[in-house]
Amino acid sequence: MEDKILLAHGSGGKLAHELVEKGFLKAFDNPLLAKLDDSAVFNLSGRLAFTTDSYVVSPIFFPGGDIGKLAVCGTVNDLAMSGAKPLYLSLSFIIEEGLPQGELSQIVDSIYKAAQEANVEIVAGDTKVVNRGSADKLFINTAGVGIIAEGIDISGSNASPGDKVLLSGPIGDHGIAVVSQREGLSFSTQLKSDCAPLGSLVAEMLEASSNIHCLRDPTRGGLATTLNELAKQSKVSIRIEEEKIPVREEVLAACEMLGFDPLYVANEGKLVAIVPTKDANKVLKAMQQNHYAKDAAIIGEVQAERPGRVVMKTCLGASRIVDMLVGDLLPRIC
Amino acid sequence: MKFITEFRRSELAEGLIAQIHRRSQTPVRFMEFCGGHTVTIFKYGIRQVLPETIEMVSGPGCPVCVTANADLDKAIALSKIPDVIITTFGDMLKVPGSRSSLQKVKADGADVHTVYSTMDALKIAGMNPTKSVVFLGIGFETTAPTIAASILQAREKRVKNYYVLSLHKLCPPVIRAILDSGEVKLQGLICPGHVSAIIGSHPWEFIAQDYGIPCVVSGFEPLDILRCVDMLVAQIENGESKVEIAYRRGVRPEGNQQALKLMEQIFEPCPAQWRGIGEVPSSGLKLRKEYQHFDAELAFDIDPGPTYEPEGCICGDILRGVKTPADCRLFGKACTPQYPVGPCMVSSEGSCSAYYLYGEGIGG
Known part of the structure; x- marks a missing residue:
């Protein structure tokens, strides 16, 4: 019979130690974690970025990733969106009893790979096992710290009129890839989640220009919600052009079928950058040279009038409002 | 062929818009019957690019919107009956009835499931043999055949706990009611695309013939709508009124015979209540006698209570x-x-x- 996670794996006893040592320590091997003290102790100097996130995606495996890769990428990306170099993460696992151990090792393995690629270390962790029905297979909570270099000032409130809006690639892949696996909805698609760590992309963009005003990853709520957040925070309006926004044909087709608008569908490996006009092309070029932003494009610009609004020029040359997402398009997408 | 991006190409749109501007001389009012068309028109800003001679008005073609409060109250009352599972398309959840909504009764503990297909509702019935599963049959001719199919399948598989609350509505009769009321003067009608995919374009002939109003069936992409408007304008300027199809990739004049047969087999026309319009004869569908044991309205003792309309809502x-x-x-x-x-x-x-x-x- 397949080995499953038992309540005893979270008890703090022998089984728990076995899980930590064989399951996690081996995979995430690093000196800070290996000490097994109550906290990871390390030196850092400079301005710190510190973030936390929880991952409850359903299903836990989806085309292009799983909850583990998502947890690493999501946390790394939150740090990177502040202009920080991501360094250390913590991971807390809340496991529903009965989760096959094989699935857990697969997830641990993909966490290891994602962390390697993102060049971060998992330095603290925790495991709890809850009764069947008290969680859905696996939830992961994370925290992350990174360091922000001198002279970098990135914030959602920094957009100013005249700035250009850059998008790193086609939108909606993650949301549609996850939905395609949902019970009651499942449909066949070649589409994969875009889930990716964007630390190196941000580093290369910052190398091209240290004047980047805003960075944000359009996750839940999609591009539309992210642009609305930026417009409100910066008290500006953002005008985008429908035809400049890259969307894959498969995403468009799935959206038509499901009644979604790709502007509201979640991404996990994309970013929006707001950059002064004079640096926009430099940053765009740097983006297009990175594997994760080959299709980056300038999709619009920041304006002063009607602060808080996002307006889109449609393919017919008309204008329409792009509002924030109302209600939930899809629960548990990340 | 790409069925989406091809119908959103700006250079083709530009040409069509220019042609409409050149052709349109007579001031006209066109109605788009279908809510799906309304969304396309607003999402792409079609009203903004049309000449001043063309006024667009939106029609009653949104099945959720035209469902009368009394019928919503029935669905809500059903959800409160012990051991009843309500299955519905998602849009219905938030619609307020007289006193509550399905979303609210769900939060209070009613068993309400959103499904994407009637077959999922049937599956839920199979998994819950001790409960009664009611599907809220809301929709036009587009959804009625799939509900008919689920009833047939339920009969074949001897599913004893599946019921349908049939609140279906038929489009041509309500258009006649609107035209007969004389409240809105129309010079052209954008006929619904998905409904016509089932019923074909023939059922619209009476509008062109009896009322002299040009009709064009449209698809749902911005270019479909522009092409449809262009064809309506051409009919107006040529003094014609006929039924045309600007959505050949989805609609045949004779419709989908198989779907029509299925509907005919399970349902028969009945009067229906439309929000804002009232009772329209032969504009609803009820289960035929031999399928009546699937009819939720007959199977349960439903007490919806008195109906209220929200104050100020138009x-x-x-x-x-x-x-x-x-x-x-x-x-x-x-x-x-x-x-x-x-x-x-x-x-x-x-x-x-x-x-x-x-x-x-x-x-x-």
Whole structure:
């Protein structure tokens, strides 16, 4: 019979130690974690970025990733969106009893790979096992710290009129890839989640220009919600052009079928950058040279009038409002 | 062929828009019957690019919106009966009835499931043999065949706990009712695309013949609508009134015979209540006698209580095309997609929701 996670794996006893040592320590091997003290102790100097996130995606495996890769990428990306170099993460696992151990090792393995690629270390962790029905297979909570270099000032409130809006690639892949696996909805698609760590992309963009005003990853709520957040925070309006926004044909087709608008569908490996006009092309070029932003494009610009609004020029040359997402398009997408 | 991007190409749109501007001389009012068309029109800003000679009004073609409060109350009352599972398309959840909504009764413990297909509802019935599963049959000719198919399958598989609350509505009779009321003067009708995929274009002939109003069946992409408007303008300027199809990739004149047969087998026409319009003869569908044991209305003792209409809401007038959301004093204030008062703000195909979300004509 397949080995499953038992309540005893979270008890703090022998089984728990076995899980930590064989399951996690081996995979995430690093000196800070290996000490097994109550906290990871390390030196850092400079301005710190510190973030936390929880991952409850359903299903836990989806085309292009799983909850583990998502947890690493999501946390790394939150740090990177502040202009920080991501360094250390913590991971807390809340496991529903009965989760096959094989699935857990697969997830641990993909966490290891994602962390390697993102060049971060998992330095603290925790495991709890809850009764069947008290969680859905696996939830992961994370925290992350990174360091922000001198002279970098990135914030959602920094957009100013005249700035250009850059998008790193086609939108909606993650949301549609996850939905395609949902019970009651499942449909066949070649589409994969875009889930990716964007630390190196941000580093290369910052190398091209240290004047980047805003960075944000359009996750839940999609591009539309992210642009609305930026417009409100910066008290500006953002005008985008429908035809400049890259969307894959498969995403468009799935959206038509499901009644979604790709502007509201979640991404996990994309970013929006707001950059002064004079640096926009430099940053765009740097983006297009990175594997994760080959299709980056300038999709619009920041304006002063009607602060808080996002307006889109449609393919017919008309204008329409792009509002924030109302209600939930899809629960548990990340 | 790419079925989406090909129909959103700006250079083709430009040509069509220019042609419409060149052709259109006579001031006209066109109605798009279907809520799906309303959404496309607002989402792409089609009203902004049409010449001043063309006025567009939205029609009653949103199944959720036209469902009468009394019928919503029935669905809500059903959900409160012990051991009843309600299955429904998602749009219905938030629509307020007289006193509550399915979303609210669900939060209070009612068993309400959103499904994407009637077959999923049937599956739920199979998995819950000790409970009664009721599917809310809301929709036009587009959805009725799939519900008919689920009833047939339930009979074949001897599923004893599957029921349908049939609130289906038929489109041609309600258009006749609107035209007969004389409240809105129309010079052209954009006929629904998905409905016509089932019933074909013939059922619209009476509009062209009896009322002298040009009719064109349209698809749902911006180029479909522009092409449809162009064809309507051409008919007007040539003094014609006939039924044409601007959506050949989806609609044949004779419709989908198999689907029609299925509908015919299970359902028969009956009078139906339309929000804002009232009772329209032969505009609904009820289960035929031999399938009556699937009829939720007969199987359960439903007590919906008295019906109330929300105060100040003008959804009814909007559905008849006599008022627009901008005329409503609740619009955007007391009534928003987060806190909807009337169904036209709830449904993704509702006029109020389209006005609110896409902000008609803000320019910029």
